[in-house]
Amino acid sequence: MLNSYKTEDKVLLAVDCIIFGFDKDDLKILLIKRDFEPEKGKWSLIGGFLKRSENLNEAATRILNHLTGFHDIYMEQLYAFSEVDRDPVERTISVAYYALINVENHTEELNQDYDAKWFSVDNAPKLIFDHDQMVRRAIKRLRYRTATKPIGFELLPEKFTMRQLQKLYEAILDKKLDKRNFISKINSLDVLVKLEEKDMMSSRKGSYLYKFDQEKYEEKSSQNFSLNL
Amino acid sequence: MLNSYKTEDKVLLAVDCIIFGFDKDDLKILLIKRDFEPEKGKWSLIGGFLKRSENLNEAATRILNHLTGFHDIYMEQLYAFSEVDRDPVERTISVAYYALINVENHTEELNQDYDAKWFSVDNAPKLIFDHDQMVRRAIKRLRYRTATKPIGFELLPEKFTMRQLQKLYEAILDKKLDKRNFISKINSLDVLVKLEEKDMMSSRKGSYLYKFDQEKYEEKSSQNFSLNL
């Protein structure tokens, strides 16, 4: 019943973040070793509690920034996890967010006060509470999201090769893609700019670098954006 | 920081339900006239507060049942709404759920203690707080969900005609569909059973009734289910 706020139970509202990164050929998540009880020493998502003065997006941004030092990060609310005994200490509902990070740009600024480490998604340790469930749901959402937003670019450095982009999508979708079909699908989106510059790291011939054109994307995305790989 | 639960702020956690129904050619939502302050007399989604002893799904089910009398209803968590001043009385975060109701089966059992009424989605009154925003997001989710689950059947009576099913999808997607293409797409899903029986209400010729085959669906859906209308 809604007719008296006074008698209602209050709860702690946590925010946990699944932080995705991409490095070489692997989709990764950033985990921290928990330094307090319960479950001290176990691996965990980064998290914190909502404050009275902020909304959930702000809380997620603050928590991410505080534990990692990262700014201006793509984040999206995922789901509220609410099993009664999910946290043994106290009744806590956790709203999970996921974030996409360009690992290269951000690794040096990782806050060293916390014991944070990148793990391949399919090589990560068991996590505390219901955090594994959160990660599974985040991966599912990320897969779906690739079809509706150019989300991949959030995970790559400013300049990248077609091959890197393809490897990224292969990691997210967990399947091999055909090089020629991939390139023509990406090109038909018309949101990339091909640079003069080449990346010479991965081959003798070198491969052209591209960057994401924010303006072109915004122009397109209002009407339609659909990427089926 | 996570290292002391004690000092953290606690909040009220509400659950609000967007209850969808379908009647004739219209997608509808069930609203109640709020009978307490603030915003007494205004239209609102049905809602309530999470109790310490239940998770959010349980709370949503309980609240829906209490205010409407409905049982065994399809529900899905939508999103957590958390603007600091969304509820003027007290800091409240609301997790929205949406439910799909077969109006015919459920209208007589509507709990009369509350002033509840069905409104066409595009003819609904302005709602309190951020409830309009919740409804918009629910419609968007419902549209997306049609492609991945046979969600439409939740909104129809047990037996229905192809035309009713088509009208329903037209209402959800807000676009006209081609009759022949619609039927062949639905048939290719192979989850309907054509009955001998005809519905004689809408034409002289009568039109065959169908029902949804739960078993066939479950068999299919584990592998793949995709309906692009």
Add this chain to the structure above:
DNA sequence: TTTATAAGTGTTAAATTAACATTTTTTTTA
């Protein structure tokens, strides 16, 4: 100068989707 390595590039068949009109059944009306 040869070799090794990844980059770059188009075509075709297959599958899917979208567009489209006529016949059937039955009741009501003339």
Add this chain to the structure above:
DNA sequence: TAAAAAAAATGTTAATTTAACACTTATAAA
């Protein structure tokens, strides 16, 4: 009792999209 009216039932074809497929190019290293 024949004609008209109204919605139901039913398939084909063109257009588009997707998937499958292999060879040449550029460059550095040996």
